[in-house]
Amino acid sequence: MEMRQVYVDTIREMMAEDARIVLLNADLGKAGGTLGLAKLYPDRVFDVGVAEANMLSIAAGMASYGLRPWVATFAPFATRRACDQFALSICYARQNVKVIGMDPGIAAELNGGTHMGLEDVAATRSYKGLTIFEPVDARQLKQALPQLHAHQGPAYIRLFRKAIAEVFPEGYRFELGRADVVKEGRDVSLFASGLMVQECVEALPLLEAAGISAELVNIHTIKPIDREAILRSARKTGCVVTAENHSVIGGLYSAVAETLASGCPVPALPIGINDMFGEVGFLPYLKKRFHMTKEDILAACRESIRKKEEFK
Amino acid sequence: MNLDLEQAIKDIREQTVRCIASIGVGHLGGSLSLAEILGCLYFRHMRVEPDNPRLPGRDRLIVSKGHAGPAVYAALALRGFFPVQELLTLNAGGTKLPSHCDMNMTPGVDMTTGSLGQGISCAVGVALASRLAGDGATIYAIIGDGESQEGQVWEAAMYAGNQRLNNLIVFTDYNDLQIDGPVSQVNDLAPLEDKWRAFGWFVQVINGHKVQQINEAISRAKHQDKAAMIIAKTIKGKGVAFVEALGAGNHNMPLSREEADAAIAEIRGEG
Numbered sequence: 049m050e051m052r053q054v055y056v057d058t059i060r061e062m063m064a065e066d067a068r069i070v071l072l073n074a075d076l077g078k079a080g081g082t083l084g085l086a087k088l089y090p091d092r093v094f095d096v097g098v099a100e101a102n103m104l105s106i107a108a109g110m111a112s113y114g115l116r117p118w119v120a121t122f123a124p125f126a127t128r129r130a131c132d133q134f135a136l137s138i139c140y141a142r143q144n145v146k147v148i149g150m151d152p153g154i155a156a157e158l159n160g161g162t163h164m165g166l167e168d169v170a171a172t173r174s175y176k177g178l179t180i181f182e183p184v185d186a187r188q189l190k191q192a193l194p195q196l197h198a199h200q201g202p203a204y205i206r207l208f209r210k211a212i213a214e215v216f217p218e219g220y221r222f223e224l225g226r227a228d229v230v231k232e233g234r235d236v237s238l239f240a241s242g243l244m245v246q247e248c249v250e251a252l253p254l255l256e257a258a259g260i261s262a263e264l265v266n267i268h269t270i271k272p273i274d275r276e277a278i279l280r281s282a283r284k285t286g287c288v289v290t291a292e293n294h295s296v297i298g299g300l301y302s303a304v305a306e307t308l309a310s311g312c313p314v315p316a317l318p319i320g321i322n323d324m325f326g327e328v329g330f331l332p333y334l335k336k337r338f339h340m341t342k343e344d345i346l347a348a349c350r351e352s353i354r355k356k357e358e359f360k
Numbered sequence: 361m362n363l364d365l366e367q368a369i370k371d372i373r374e375q376t377v378r379c380i381a382s383i384g385v386g387h388l389g390g391s392l393s394l395a396e397i398l399g400c401l402y403f404r405h406m407r408v409e410p411d412n413p414r415l416p417g418r419d420r421l422i423v424s425k426g427h428a429g430p431a432v433y434a435a436l437a438l439r440g441f442f443p444v445q446e447l448l449t450l451n452a453g454g455t456k457l458p459s460h461c462d463m464n465m466t467p468g469v470d471m472t473t474g475s476l477g478q479g480i481s482c483a484v485g486v487a488l489a490s491r492l493a494g495d496g497a498t499i500y501a502i503i504g505d506g507e508s509q510e511g512q513v514w515e516a517a518m519y520a521g522n523q524r525l526n527n528l529i530v531f532t533d534y535n536d537l538q539i540d541g542p543v544s545q546v547n548d549l550a551p552l553e554d555k556w557r558a559f560g561w562f563v564q565v566i567n568g569h570k571v572q573q574i575n576e577a578i579s580r581a582k583h584q585d586k587a588a589m590i591i592a593k594t595i596k597g598k599g600v601a602f603v604e605a606l607g608a609g610n611h612n613m614p615l616s617r618e619e620a621d622a623a624i625a626e627i628r629g630e631g
Binding site: 070091092094096097099101102104105106107108109110111112113114115117132133136137140141142 | 422475479485490
């Protein structure tokens with residue numbers, strides 16, 4: 049099932065239960081899949097037109113009145129175009145607004161560089177009080193949305209819209225703010241978020257064939273980050289690789305490196321967009337272009353382990 | 361008529377001067393230009409309860425030109441939201457009264473503002489929320505003329521116009537001065553009335569220092585089927601001759617104790 053559909057179905061259930069929830073979009077109701085909800089709740093779904101800055105501040109005003117706005121647009125428009133409104137109208141003013149950044153990073157595919165939010169986490173991670181979440185699969189997203197709603201305070205959600213392979217098994221229990229160990233290992237810690245968790249899962253057989261026991265941990269809540277989970281794993285394995293659909297500057301790599309630097313200083317290498325702007329292409333091309341494939345993950349793990357030995 | 365109101369407006373001016381003089385520098389010009397509007401709102405029109413500043417369904421004021429904080433604080437203190445003595449803590453470390461309005465710090469402040477253009481969008485959101493709640497509140501906002509050069513103001517104008525937000529009344533403090541000089545020279549707004557009308561608003565142009573004109577404009581604005589803009593022609597620094605004379609230099613200016621004493625005497629009519 050498309051992640052977008054999971055979002056729409058879950059938010060529909062939430063809207064039925066809580067009349068305070070309102071949705072806002074900026075001419076992307078169709079892209080976000082919420083046109084049906086606009087028919088169901090014509091007075092609770094607002095399309096402000098192509099005006100993202102206006103949308104974020106309007107949502108803040110609504111939140112100040114006790115409503116619980118969820119706003120959605122493409123990731124770079126939510127965080128780059130409307131950066132000031134996100135920082136001040138929402139975060140500085142402590143308004144309980146949930147912001148969906150759709151198709152972050154290379155997920156923007158054919159929309160290309162202008163539509164690729166590669167620094168959205170870098171920018172928003174510096175806003176005090178903001179929770180940042182990026183789902184891995186449908187099962188996790190479905191459980192996360194009500195928890196994000198229950199959380200008092202603003203949140204930014206990086207939402208890949210298309211279908212994505214299942215990573216978490218039946219019986220999985222999500223907890224906002226607590227990292228999930230997908231697979232235990234002893235040689236290297238692989239901290240991954242969003243789309244890159246699937247890529248890491250696909251890298252696991254390659255790692256095993258190379259004689260590397262990797263521990264795969266999903267950091268779904270990038271802020272506040274699960275410091276204990278990161279340090280626990282890093283202390284066990286002694287070296288780290290991070291994997292994110294984002295610039296290696298300011299995102300997951302930075303957040304993990306900051307954590308390690310003050311708690312367990314071990315080698316850490318990034319998989320992500322290495323200080324470049326985006327470009328057009330489908331995901332398989334873009335993953336190769338930006339060195340985000342399972343082979344790149346294997347190579348980074350080897351290098352991190354080599355550094356661990358070198359630093360001894 | 362309105363003797364109490366006239367006195368309240370004088371008091372707002374006096375307390376604004378005291379507030380800014382307490383730290384010796386501040387946004388005096390654009391605060392003094394709002395004294396009549398704030399007086400009419402807080403002492404005639406707004407349904408608020410100073411003992412219960414977060415009362416649901418109250419009328420609200422979003423001061424989008426957040427740097428007018430000192431005048432807003434003076435009005436709120438005089439209306440009873442907090443002690444007048446607290447006005448002397450403007451911008452002191454740990455104060456509840458920062459340069460720019462902050463709803464999480466100051467009792468009675470309805471929105472955090474300061475980055476120009478955002479407050480009017482927030483006001484649109486507040487008005488939409490009030491309409492959804494059906495609580496009959498009137499949502500007021502004040503924007504600056506320089507602020508109206510921000511694109512976001514017009515994003516908000518377009519949406520509020522199309523939404524026919526008849527519970528939203530916005531003032532433009534049209535004093536024709538911004539930091540770098542006259543608005544009409546830096547980046548002219550004229551014809552401002554036509555612009556707002558073209559965006560679907562009910563527009564009135566008044567003298568922003570005439571109480572009767574303000575009160576009548578608010579009353580008329582409340583009986584429209586669309587959002588209302590009141591373009592208030594004002595004088596930046598109004599009420600204190602040497603401040604008015606500074607022109608664009610009075611935006612964020614130093615103010616000594618001696619200057620403050622002279623200004624207060626002038627405001628009281630003792631000068």
